[in-house]
Amino acid sequence: MELNGSYILPASTQKIWEMLMNPDTLAKVTPGISRLELESENVYKAIAEVKIGPVSGKFEGKAEVLHPVVAQSFTLNVHQNSKIGNVSAHIKMHLKAVSEHETELSFAGKAHMSGLLARTGNRVMSGVANTLTKQFFQNFEDELAAKVEV
Amino acid sequence: MSNKFIGKSVKRVEDKRFITGKGRYTDDIVLPGMTYAYILRSPYAHARIRSIDYSAAEAMQGVVTIMTGEEVGHYGVPCGWQVNFKNGDIMKEPPHPLLVKDKVRHVGDAVAMVVAETRELAQDAAEAIIIDYEVLPAITDASKAVLPGAPLVHDDVPNNICFDWEIGNPKAEVDEAMASAHHVTSLDFVNQRLSPNAMEPRSYIGQYDNVYDKYTLYTSTQNPHLIRLLMCAFVLGLPEHKVRVVGPDVGGGFGSKIYHYTEEALVTLASKKIGRPVKWTETRSEAFQTDAHGRDHVTHAEMGFDDQGNIVGLRIKTFANLGAYLSTFGTAVPTYLHGTLLQGLYTTPKIHLDMTCVFTHTTAVDAYRGAGRPEATFLLERLVDLAALEMGVDPAELRLKNFIPAFDGVTQPGYQTNVALQYDSGNYHSVLERGLEMLGYENFRKEQAEAAKTNKILGVGFSTYIEACGIAPSAVVGSLGARAGLYEVGQVRVQPTGKISVFTGAHSHGQGHETTFAQVVADRLGIPMEDVDIIHGDSDTVAFGMGTYGSRSLAVGGSAIVKSLDKIIEKGAKIAAHKLECSADDIEFKDGKFTVKGTDKSLSFGDIALTAYVPHVYPANLEPGLDFSSFYDPTNFTYPFGCHIAVVEIDKETGFTRVKRFIAVDDVGNVINPMIVDGQIHGGLAQGIGQALFEGVEFDENGQITNGSYMDYTMPRADDLPMFELDRQVTPCPHNPLGVKGAGEAGCIGSTPAVVNAVIDALWSAGHKVKDVRMPMTPERVWKAMQPA
Numbered sequence: 022m023e024l025n026g027s028y029i030l031p032a033s034t035q036k037i038w039e040m041l042m043n044p045d046t047l048a049k050v051t052p053g054i055s056r057l058e059l060e061s062e063n064v065y066k067a068i069a070e071v072k073i074g075p076v077s078g079k080f081e082g083k084a085e086v087l088h089p090v091v092a093q094s095f096t097l098n099v100h101q102n103s104k105i106g107n108v109s110a111h112i113k114m115h116l117k118a119v120s121e122h123e124t125e126l127s128f129a130g131k132a133h134m135s136g137l138l139a140r141t142g143n144r145v146m147s148g149v150a151n152t153l154t155k156q157f158f159q160n161f162e163d164e165l166a167a168k169v170e171v
Numbered sequence: 172m173s174n175k176f177i178g179k180s181v182k183r184v185e186d187k188r189f190i191t192g193k194g195r196y197t198d199d200i201v202l203p204g205m206t207y208a209y210i211l212r213s214p215y216a217h218a219r220i221r222s223i224d225y226s227a228a229e230a231m232q233g234v235v236t237i238m239t240g241e242e243v244g245h246y247g248v249p250c251g252w253q254v255n256f257k258n259g260d261i262m263k264e265p266p267h268p269l270l271v272k273d274k275v276r277h278v279g280d281a282v283a284m285v286v287a288e289t290r291e292l293a294q295d296a297a298e299a300i301i302i303d304y305e306v307l308p309a310i311t312d313a314s315k316a317v318l319p320g321a322p323l324v325h326d327d328v329p330n331n332i333c334f335d336w337e338i339g340n341p342k343a344e345v346d347e348a349m350a351s352a353h354h355v356t357s358l359d360f361v362n363q364r365l366s367p368n369a370m371e372p373r374s375y376i377g378q379y380d381n382v383y384d385k386y387t388l389y390t391s392t393q394n395p396h397l398i399r400l401l402m403c404a405f406v407l408g409l410p411e412h413k414v415r416v417v418g419p420d421v422g423g424g425f426g427s428k429i430y431h432y433t434e435e436a437l438v439t440l441a442s443k444k445i446g447r448p449v450k451w452t453e454t455r456s457e458a459f460q461t462d463a464h465g466r467d468h469v470t471h472a473e474m475g476f477d478d479q480g481n482i483v484g485l486r487i488k489t490f491a492n493l494g495a496y497l498s499t500f501g502t503a504v505p506t507y508l509h510g511t512l513l514q515g516l517y518t519t520p521k522i523h524l525d526m527t528c529v530f531t532h533t534t535a536v537d538a539y540r541g542a543g544r545p546e547a548t549f550l551l552e553r554l555v556d557l558a559a560l561e562m563g564v565d566p567a568e569l570r571l572k573n574f575i576p577a578f579d580g581v582t583q584p585g586y587q588t589n590v591a592l593q594y595d596s597g598n599y600h601s602v603l604e605r606g607l608e609m610l611g612y613e614n615f616r617k618e619q620a621e622a623a624k625t626n627k628i629l630g631v632g633f634s635t636y637i638e639a640c641g642i643a644p645s646a647v648v649g650s651l652g653a654r655a656g657l658y659e660v661g662q663v664r665v666q667p668t669g670k671i672s673v674f675t676g677a678h679s680h681g682q683g684h685e686t687t688f689a690q691v692v693a694d695r696l697g698i699p700m701e702d703v704d705i706i707h708g709d710s711d712t713v714a715f716g717m718g719t720y721g722s723r724s725l726a727v728g729g730s731a732i733v734k735s736l737d738k739i740i741e742k743g744a745k746i747a748a749h750k751l752e753c754s755a756d757d758i759e760f761k762d763g764k765f766t767v768k769g770t771d772k773s774l775s776f777g778d779i780a781l782t783a784y785v786p787h788v789y790p791a792n793l794e795p796g797l798d799f800s801s802f803y804d805p806t807n808f809t810y811p812f813g814c815h816i817a818v819v820e821i822d823k824e825t826g827f828t829r830v831k832r833f834i835a836v837d838d839v840g841n842v843i844n845p846m847i848v849d850g851q852i853h854g855g856l857a858q859g860i861g862q863a864l865f866e867g868v869e870f871d872e873n874g875q876i877t878n879g880s881y882m883d884y885t886m887p888r889a890d891d892l893p894m895f896e897l898d899r900q901v902t903p904c905p906h907n908p909l910g911v912k913g914a915g916e917a918g919c920i921g922s923t924p925a926v927v928n929a930v931i932d933a934l935w936s937a938g939h940k941v942k943d944v945r946m947p948m949t950p951e952r953v954w955k956a957m958q959p960a
Contacts, residue, residue, distance in 0.1 A: 075882060104298050106214055133873050135278070136214035140456060140879030 022134070022146055024112055027127035028158040032165050034116045034124045038092040040164070041114075050160035052153050053080075063089065069101065071153075076141055078105040092116060097130075106136025126158075173697045173762045176690035180846035181700065185685045194420040197374040197389045198452045205376070206235050208438060208451040209293035211283040211300055212460065213275035216309035216532040216874020217322060220273060220282065220302060228285060228299040233292035236445050237300075238284045240272025243440060248431050249405040250497035253652040254334055254506050254528070262334035265325040265530075267496035269406075269433045269440075275304070276324050276495035277533050278875055279460025281433060286441050286449055309532035309874035313492035314469040316531045324495055324530040331530045333493055333502065338510035338524050338590050339485075345523035348484030352475030356558035360943050362546050363867040364467035364492065366459055366884060367539050369680075371422025373462060374452040377438030381446060387415045388439055393424040393678050394718020397655070399710050401431040401499070407439065418708040421680035425858070426538035427462040428680065429720045430499035459879035464868060465539020467492035468505065468546050474519075474554040480564055482573050484521040485513060487550065491528045494535035501537045502528065507651050508639070508721075509543030514588035515551040516599045516635050516812060517573045522589045532874040538720065540858055540919040541638070548636040552924035556633060557942060560935050566633050566928070567607055574599040574635075580905035585807070592639060594810045596902050602836045603635055606814040609834045609896055615818070623936045626823045629831075630933025634815045634925035640913030641809035641904075642721030658804035659723070660715045661731030663692070663739055665797035667784035669777035671696065671703045674800075676716015677728030678708050682915060683847045684724060690843050691729055691909065695736045696776055697763025714800055722913025725843065726809050726904065733908045734801035742797060743779045749790040750774060750782060809904045809912035813837035815856075815921035819929040823937070826954025828930055830860060830893050835921065838900040840912030848914045849897055855918020856895055861887035863926035867947045885947070 030037055040046045044065055048057035053071040060066045063086040070079050082101035089095040099110040112130030119125050134146065188194050225237050247266040254262050270281050283300055287293035310316045316324075316331040324331055339345065349355060376389040386409060392398050395418040403411040421428060434451050441449045453461065468489050475484040491505035510524045555573075559566035575586050580596035587593050615631055622629040642648075645656030662674040673692055677684060689703040706712055719728070740760050747765035748755040757768050766773035782789060783797040818832040835852055842848050865885035869877045878884045903910030923946075930948055934941055934956055941956045 075880075133871075133875075135873070135875055137456060139278075139871065139875035139877055140459065141882060144878070144883050 022132045022150065024110065024128065024130045024132055024150060026154055027125055029119055029123055029125050030158070030161060030165065031123055033122060034092045034118045037116055037124045037126060040161070046164060050157060050164050052156040052160070063087070067101065076105050076137055078103040080108065106134055106138030108138065109133050173694050175694055176700060177694045177843050179690070179844070181686055181690055181844055183683045183686045183847065184689065185679070185683065194422070196371055196420050196422055197376060197391045200376060200389055200419070202376065202378055202448040205448040205450055206286050206288060206445065207290040207293050208284050208286045208441060208449050209290060209297045210281050210434065210451065211285065211297040212457070213278060213280040213282055215275060215304055215306050216278050216311070217307040218275050218304040219307060220271070220275065221305055222303045223283065224301040225283060228296040231292070231296045231299060233288040234296045235286045235288065235447070236441065237286070237296070238270065238437070238441060240268060240270040240282065243270055243437070244268045244272040246406055246436060246440070248433055248436065249401060250502055251401070251499045251654050252503035253654060254336060254502045255652070256334045257337055262502060263325070263328045263332070264497060265328060267433070269437050279457065279534060280495070284437055284441065286445060311531050311533050311870040311874050312469070313467065313490040313529035313531055316529050317490065317527060322532070324532055328530060333497070333528045333530055336506050336510070336526045336528065338506070339513065339522040340589055342523050342525070345484050345486050345521045348521040349473060349475045349486055352483050353478040354476045354558070354562055355473050356554055356561055357471070357473040358554060358557060358942055359471050360553065361945060362466045362468040362470065362549055363862070363946050364536065365465045365539055365862055365866050366868050367425045367427035367462050367465060368458070368886060369423035369425055369427055369462070372453045372455060372458045373428065373432065373434070374450070375435050375438045376448055376450045377440070377442035378448040379442040379446065385413050385415065386439055386443070387417065388435060389417045389419060390435055391421050391428055392418045393421070393428045393680055393720055394418070394716065395678065395708055395710050396676060396713070396716040397718050398431050398435060402436055402439065406431070406436045415709070415711045417710070418678055421678070424680045425540045426465065426542055426720060429718065430463055430537055455881065456879060459876060459884065460534060463498045463501070463535045463537035464494065465536065466546060466862070467536050470550060472550050472554055474558055476558060476562065480562065480569055480572055482517055482519045485519050485523070487513070487524045489524065489526050491526060492531050492533065492536050493528050494533045495530060496535050498535040498537035501535055503653070504538050504543040505546070507648070508538070509547050511590045511592050512544050512547035512637065512639060513551065513590050514592070515548070516575060516637055517551070518575055519589070533870065540855065541916040542721065544638045544916065545859070545920045545923060548634065548920050549924045552634040552636070553927060556928040556931065560931070567603060567612065570603060570633065570635055571600055579902070592808065594637070595807055596905050597637070597810060597812055598838070598900065598902050599635065599812060602812065602814040602838055602900055603633070605836045605898055605900065606816045606834050609836070609898060610816050610818070619936055628821050628823060628933045628937045630819050630821070630929040630931070630936060632817045632819070632925045632928025632930070632932055634921045634928065635813070636815070636921040637810055637812040638722070638916060638920050639808040640722035640811055640916070641726030641805050641907065642723045643805070644807055645804050655717070656804065657717050658802050659717055659727040659731045660713070660800065660802055661728060661735050662714055662800035663732060663735040663798070665739060665780045665783065667781055669698065669702065669780040671698070673703060673705050673732055674713040675705060675707045675728050675732060676713055676718065677724040678716070678719045680719065682719065682724055682851070683844070687725060687843050687847055688729060688732060692732065692736065695733065696739070697761070698776060722811070722915040722917070725909065725911045726907055726913050727803060727805055729909050729911065730805070730907045731801050731803035734803050735799040738799040738801065739797055742793065743776070745790060745793055746779050746782050747774050750788055806906050809840065809907070811837065811839040811912040811914065811917050813917060813921055815925040817922070817925040817929040819926065819933055821930065821933050821953060823957060826950040826952070826957065828864060828948060828950070828953055830864070830891070830926060832896065833860070833893050833922070834896045835918065836898045836900060837914070837917050838902050839914040839917060840904040841901060841910035842899065843909070843911065851914045852897055852918040853895055855916060855920070856922045857887050857892055859919045859922030860892060860926055862923045863946055863948060865891070865947050
């Protein structure tokens with residue numbers, strides 16, 4: 022499944038970068054993530070509970086940040102296992118300053134599913150991915166707003 | 172012989188238990204101390220197993236045993252049909268282990284089996300097994316799997332080619348005919364992969380009895396004796412006399428339950444290991460991954476015509492997908508059950524099929540209702556209809572011009588094809604002519620012209636088919652590589668009171684044998700149908716059998732019963748002659764009575780039965796008893812044929828296609844029970860139309876099945892289908908005693924191309940001159956075909 026999109030967030034690239042590299046923030050804004058722990062440098066252990074179409078499951082696995090270029094780009098490698106199938110994703114993230122207080126975050130990559138997840142949810146998968154992405158950016162914005170208020 | 176039941180639509184005697192929910196299927200059977208198995212399957216299409224850790228699972232409460240490839244991976248299931256490469260080399264036959272230990276080769280490949288006190292506990296424990304996979308690239312398209320650099324399914328099978336094969340006239344002769352043709356119609360198409368979807372999922376129980384040292388396997392199968400033979404002789408090496416295989420009520424097969432599956436051997440082994448019965452029943456999700464699929468051909472086909480519209484040649488190149496492993500008949504389907512049918516109903520003088528059979532990282536492919544013959548019919552009928560459109564001639568006329576002239580196979584010889592078979596009897600023009608009459612052809616073309624101006628366009632599609640049924644003459648199939656003869660066994664036991672127990676090696680899983688066979692027996696013996704019991708599906712009570720597939724039950728199994736009935740009557744006449752003090756030659760048997768010819772002296776069938784078992788007044792040169800068993804080995808295949816016509820309506824705005832009318836004129840030889848034959852035709856038509864419009868297994872680039880559930884895989888439903896318009900013609904089979912040809916697959920063989928042709932006809936009528944719309948012809952695909960390129 023192709024994953025593509027971009028979103029403009031109301032903060033500087035530096036600020037967005039810091040938030041993206043902070044596991045606590047990421048855990049908070051990523052839909053379904055219940056736990057995200059830094060295991061070693063740039064490697065996170067992740068536990069997520071996600072409902073995708075007709076199936077839902079608890080996912081455990083790793084997320085790895087590769088080739089980080091501060092405030093510019095990184096690649097996210099995710100491998101999650103569950104009883105209903107496994108997901109691997111390879112996503113390239115780009116940050117681009119639109120203005121001093123606005124950053125365009127774009128992503129492009131692919132996700133592969135296996136098992137029950139592939140067999141029964143495929144038809145609705147891209148719809149689910151779009152919803153989850155939207156939710157992620159919405160949460161991100163909310164989190165930014167909350168930080169500004171504090 | 173009387174004619175009270177044969178030819179009558181007697182209601183099916185088995186339906187009382189089926190429609191009241193009292194059928195006894197394998198999963199209904201609960202044995203004392205029974206345990207339940209769950210099989211852990213690969214989520215990947217291709218991956219190396221680095222390690223399996225089942226220590227946590229083994230420690231879980233309720234777990235009885237866990238088996239892996241380490242323990243049973245050296246056992247494997249065999250292929251039943253050897254096909255050789257063009258150059259004579261034997262096909263590649265990589266092992267198909269019960270559980271894999273090194274490398275998984277398709278989604279659903281079995282890795283471990285957990286046996287526990289309940290099914291849920293077994294599943295929970297299976298989920299606690301940790302397997303470290305190294306995921307490898309996978310290939311699912313047979314035409315691409317042969318290309319250099321494609322991932323290999325089996326490391327020792329170069330280019331994934333199991334074998335290449337050809338049939339027909341020498342290639343050079345066909346090339347020459349095609350080169351001289353006035354018009355050549357060519358077509359590239361995919362005959363897509365189908366999931367069989369029997370209503371009852373596969374279910375097996377292994378039961379080892381240590382008192383008698385005997386194994387019993389209850390199995391949802393189409394042929395219990397064949398499973399026993401394969402499992403004993405080729406898989407587990409068990410002594411056959413110590414193994415009983417029972418196929419109780421079985422809820423549909425469509426081919427998918429012919430084969431010997433790994434799980435049958437697994438539950439048998441596990442039961443011996445733990446000393447308790449082990450039941451395994453698949454989920455629907457597992458059925459999509461592991462029940463052998465059907466079809467999956469990628470084809471380039473060409474048909475050449477002279478300037479008068481006569482077919483001069485047929486040239487085909489096909490890649491057939493066999494899946495990751497060889498299923499029991501996987502190699503025979505795209506070859507001997509497909510290539511041999513490419514003569515169709517036509518006089519085509521030069522035919523050549525070049526077939527490459529290929530391994531891919533997918534579920535095994537084997538026979539599915541029609542098995543190779545629907546693929547042959549699809550190819551021929553698509554080409555003929557398309558050629559008619561391209562040449563601007565009428566598709567019905569083009570067929571009539573090229574049909575083989577009628578022959579009865581008795582006073583006229585059978586028809587020798589260019590692809591090995593000799594047709595037994597046929598009258599092809601009249602089925603198409605009758606179909607046209609039912610359609611109201613001229614009127615339809617007027618309606619179509621009117622509709623072309625509206626938003627709902629109309630199309631008509633023709634399909635005429637022939638199939639080879641009554642599988643199969645042993646000598647013929649033996650010479651073609653079948654590793655077993657395909658005769659059938661029928662035993663008739665007359666009980667002392669004149670009641671009849673019939674034991675047949677054919678197996679009923681929806682066909683209505685308990686009714687049809689009883690009709691034959693009751694009429695032959697002149698007794699009521701209730702006095703006849705048809706017993707099948709148990710290797711301990713039925714002497715032997717080859718099972719049910721390829722529309723063979725009545726033609727081969729029924730003929731074996733008739734042979735035994737003849738022996739019963741012959742011996743009965745001898746007993747009657749002794750009691751009536753005349754010569755056996757003077758006895759005639761009619762309407763259930765043995766009568767001295769030309770007199771009113773007679774004895775009833777019941778009198779003779781009692782005399783046979785209470786032999787106080789009995790001829791000295793006869794043994795007591797009235798019980799005969801016969802093997803019937805047919806001398807030829809049988810060749811049902813027919814004409815199917817579809818009328819479709821397409822919504823131009825949405826591409827939605829509705830089958831408006833469906834006409835089927837079938838000739839299946841003599842008919843014992845018209846209602847059962849109609850039912851078989853109806854079911855077959857639904858499946859064939861299902862392939863054209865709805866069904867198809869889809870894989871993603873990693874070999875994942877992306878529509879492996881009923882939420883995603885579209886089955887035809889009653890409201891997708893029109894009221895079928897059926898008619899029949901009878902050209903008896905000249906070489907079996909009942910004159911029957913077989914009806915189980917006919918509907919599925921003829922219908923698919925009729926629907927596709929109708930869609931193409933509709934599109935052309937609206938000015939969209941496309942050659943093909945890929946099946947299933949979803950609204951999206953049909954809509955796209957109507958958009959400017």
